[in-house]
Amino acid sequence: xxxxxxxxxxxxxxxxxxxxxxxxxxxxxxxxxxxxxxxxxxxxxxxxxxxxxxxxxxxxxxxxxxxxxxxxxxxxxxxxxxxxxxxxxxxxxxxxxxxxxxxxxxxxxxxxxxxxxxxxxxxxxxxxxxxxxxxxxxxxxxxxxxxxxxxxxxxxxxxxxxxxxxxxxxxxxxxxxxxxxxxxxxxxxxxxxxxxxxxxxxxxxxxxxxxxxxxxxxxxxxxxxxxxxxxxxxxxxxxxxxxxxxxxxxxxxxxxxxxxxxxxxxxxxxxxxxxxxxxxxxxxxxxxxxxxxxxxxxxxxxxxxxxxxxxxxxxxxxxxxxxxxxxxxxxx
Amino acid sequence: xxxxxxxxxxxxxxxxxxxxxxxxxxxxxxxxxxxxxxxxxxxxxxxxxxxxxxxxxxxxxxxxxxxxxxxxxxxxxxxxxxxxxxxxxxxxxxxxxxxxxxxxxxxxxxxxxxxxxxxxxxxxxxxxxxxxxxxxxxxxxxxxxxxxxxxxxxxxxxxxxxxxxxxxxxxxxxxxxxxxxxxxxxxxxxxxxxxxxxxxxxxxxxxxxxxxxxxxxxxxxxxxxxxxxxxxxxxxxxxxxxxxxxxxxxxxxxxxxxxxxxxxxxxxxxxxxxxxxxxxxxxxxxxxxxxxxxxxxxxxxxxxxxxxxxxxxxxxxxxxxxxxxxxxxxxxxxxxxxxxxxxxxxxxxxxxxxxxxxxxxxxxxxxxxxxxxxxxxxxxxxxxxxxx
Numbered sequence: 001x002x003x004x005x006x007x008x009x010x011x012x013x014x015x016x017x018x019x020x021x022x023x024x025x026x027x028x029x030x031x032x033x034x035x036x037x038x039x040x041x042x043x044x045x046x047x048x049x050x051x052x053x054x055x056x057x058x059x060x061x062x063x064x065x066x067x068x069x070x071x072x073x074x075x076x077x078x079x080x081x082x083x084x085x086x087x088x089x090x091x092x093x094x095x096x097x098x099x100x101x102x103x104x105x106x107x108x109x110x111x112x113x114x115x116x117x118x119x120x121x122x123x124x125x126x127x128x129x130x131x132x133x134x135x136x137x138x139x140x141x142x143x144x145x146x147x148x149x150x151x152x153x154x155x156x157x158x159x160x161x162x163x164x165x166x167x168x169x170x171x172x173x174x175x176x177x178x179x180x181x182x183x184x185x186x187x188x189x190x191x192x193x194x195x196x197x198x199x200x201x202x203x204x205x206x207x208x209x210x211x212x213x214x215x216x217x218x219x220x221x222x223x224x225x226x227x228x229x230x231x232x233x234x235x236x237x238x239x240x241x242x243x244x245x246x247x248x249x250x251x252x253x254x255x256x257x258x259x260x261x262x263x264x265x266x267x268x269x270x271x272x273x274x275x276x277x278x279x280x281x282x283x284x285x286x287x288x289x290x291x292x293x294x295x296x297x298x299x300x301x302x303x304x305x306x307x308x309x310x311x312x313x314x315x316x317x318x319x320x321x322x323x324x325x326x327x328x329x330x331x332x
Numbered sequence: 333x334x335x336x337x338x339x340x341x342x343x344x345x346x347x348x349x350x351x352x353x354x355x356x357x358x359x360x361x362x363x364x365x366x367x368x369x370x371x372x373x374x375x376x377x378x379x380x381x382x383x384x385x386x387x388x389x390x391x392x393x394x395x396x397x398x399x400x401x402x403x404x405x406x407x408x409x410x411x412x413x414x415x416x417x418x419x420x421x422x423x424x425x426x427x428x429x430x431x432x433x434x435x436x437x438x439x440x441x442x443x444x445x446x447x448x449x450x451x452x453x454x455x456x457x458x459x460x461x462x463x464x465x466x467x468x469x470x471x472x473x474x475x476x477x478x479x480x481x482x483x484x485x486x487x488x489x490x491x492x493x494x495x496x497x498x499x500x501x502x503x504x505x506x507x508x509x510x511x512x513x514x515x516x517x518x519x520x521x522x523x524x525x526x527x528x529x530x531x532x533x534x535x536x537x538x539x540x541x542x543x544x545x546x547x548x549x550x551x552x553x554x555x556x557x558x559x560x561x562x563x564x565x566x567x568x569x570x571x572x573x574x575x576x577x578x579x580x581x582x583x584x585x586x587x588x589x590x591x592x593x594x595x596x597x598x599x600x601x602x603x604x605x606x607x608x609x610x611x612x613x614x615x616x617x618x619x620x621x622x623x624x625x626x627x628x629x630x631x632x633x634x635x636x637x638x639x640x641x642x643x644x645x646x647x648x649x650x651x652x653x654x655x656x657x658x659x660x661x662x663x664x665x666x667x668x669x670x671x672x673x674x675x676x677x678x679x680x681x682x683x684x685x686x687x688x689x690x691x692x693x694x695x696x697x698x699x700x701x702x703x704x705x706x707x708x709x710x711x712x713x714x715x716x717x718x719x720x
């Protein structure tokens with residue numbers, strides 16, 4: 001009998017007993033780094049590393065995470081880690097994979113699988129690192145790329161990226177007297193990765209840690225390229241209170257703004273249930289200074305877009321078939 | 333002892349890398365390097381070398397993935413040219429800072445504006461200060477020899493730096509030349525297995541490419557400079573060993589008929605052979621001409637240059653790139669500054685020649701020597717034979 005299910009409170013009381021069953025106690029992204037209070041990205045990386053485990057090499061694009069974790073002569077990383085530049089995490093990671101594969105095949109290193117994992121922010125992934133990512137994924141390297149999307153160039157001072165939401169105020173797309181913030185819709189990176197025919201693509205959030213870690217583990221197992229798009233709160237850039245980091249992630253799901261799903265072998269599946277009656281977009285934007293200037297009409301425009309995107313996703317979830325299923329139909 | 337074969341130099345360069353048994357090749361095609369890329373792929377896909385070939389989507393990713401592979405402890409070769417080298421520019425200084433001994437074969441080509449696929453040195457010159465060791469080959473034989481030497485020098489524990497081997501685009505890679513190839517056993521003896529200092533592996537985790545604050549950045553730069561400066565000892569040592577093993581002599585600055593020379597040309601790359609013909613012709617006419625050929629561009633061989641110019645009255649330095657609004661060509665400005673503190677030093681004139689594949693013939697070198705004899709040109713540097 002599962003005591004935890006019957007007495008949810010006992011999970012907290014017996015945390016030391018239950019937690020190790022859910023998540024590794026080992027730390028690969030150590031405390032003492034210099035991330036801001038309430039940084040969703042640092043939290044997500046810690047969880048990702050726990051899910052990946054020891055046999056991993058991390059390639060980090062330039063950005064907050066490299067800055068806060070690798071101030072020489074200190075490092076927060078107990079996993080092998082490399083940072084080269086801003087646009088090339090995917091390329092470097094693909095080289096890591098090629099190197100490890102060749103050396104293993106030639107018997108020059110231990111004969112066991114070590115996964116190459118490249119990480120970058122929205123700028124390093126969706127903008128300047130886009131070409132390198134597309135190349136690395138298309139070439140079919142056995143590697144995982146995780147984009148930690150906090151929706152602007154936070155490391156350089158909250159400048160707009162192609163991950164910035166419509167009308168959000170950033171330092172290069174400010175809410176001015178004439179132009180009210182970012183004028184275009186956020187690029188749908190997960191869909192672009194799906195179009196690369198990857199065996200596994202998922203969206204994730206540290207507000208749903210078990211879902212996120214499960215996806216990382218799944219992606220790790222895949223022999224080939226995989227991509228996870230992880231939305232992370234940036235209290236500094238979103239102008240939100242540090243303690244709302246997790247709550248904002250949950251609201252992004254409950255409003256349908258950032259649904260959590262995976263696309264395995266071409267088949268879409270929601271991994272975290274979204275309430276039948278989705279919360280209004282208003283609930284998500286109200287706690288964030290970057291949306292403070294929005295008028296009710298503007299929020300309505302966003303609401304309509306979110307509704308349409310949600311329905312589009314639902315069509316894919318309800319109708320898509322995996323390539324394997326499609327093959328089975330043809331064979332009949 | 334190896335065999336002599338007639339071979340296209342681009343293919344020979346790839347064959348030389350194959351003799352070095354590289355683990356990973358990461359190359360993006362660009363004229364006039366493409367035959368190097370294609371032949372490296374042939375070698376890997378035919379299983380002649382057990383290696384991974386990464387068909388990258390750009391030069392930026394070529395060098396980036398080369399770095400990733402090298403950081404795991406693999407022996408890595410890449411190749412590029414012109415715009416491709418400039419595109420790698422962001423990654424070049426990081427490669428040397430991380431002390432990753434990647435070998436890059438460069439088919440030197442003019443950089444764009446206007447676009448031009450032919451040879452000069454305007455691609456490698458902007459990379460001069462990135463902390464790579466730079467060899468300049470004069471012919472196909474030197475391309476092959478230097479490629480093998482590059483791995484040995486770069487991977488030496490006293491060096492641990494990336495090395496680029498420069499071959500003049502088209503003039504070298506597209507020529508079929510007679511080339512001596514060493515045997516595999518000879519190369520194996522000359523080039524031991526690469527033993528990296530630190531690698532990306534969970535058995536011994538390290539952080540590479542960490543953030544350097546002002547308190548440490550300057551020290552990191554100094555450390556790199558010391559490494560590049562000191563590498564000349566190893567380059568010379570390796571070249572001596574090569575001469576002993578294979579009988580072909582390599583020197584940072586190679587002198588040709590300079591013992592009693594009055595005017596000496598200075599060249600770098602494939603034009604050395606044409607300049608030799610000019611020197612011989614001038615000598616027949618009674619002109620005491622000589623020639624200095626630079627084979628090692630970085631680290632710059634200051635001591636060797638000072639020794640080589642002894643007794644020479646005028647140096648006619650040729651450059652194949654321009655430093656716009658600067659002191660002339662980069663080779664000349666280097667030589668001027670190298671000799672500034674010498675109490676007795678030659679007069680120096682500077683010719684900018686062979687830009688964007690402009691042909692330079694023996695007669696042109698003869699004319700350059702004749703006009704240089706005055707010790708001065710009408711301009712600080714001259715675009716030789718250029719209209720306008």
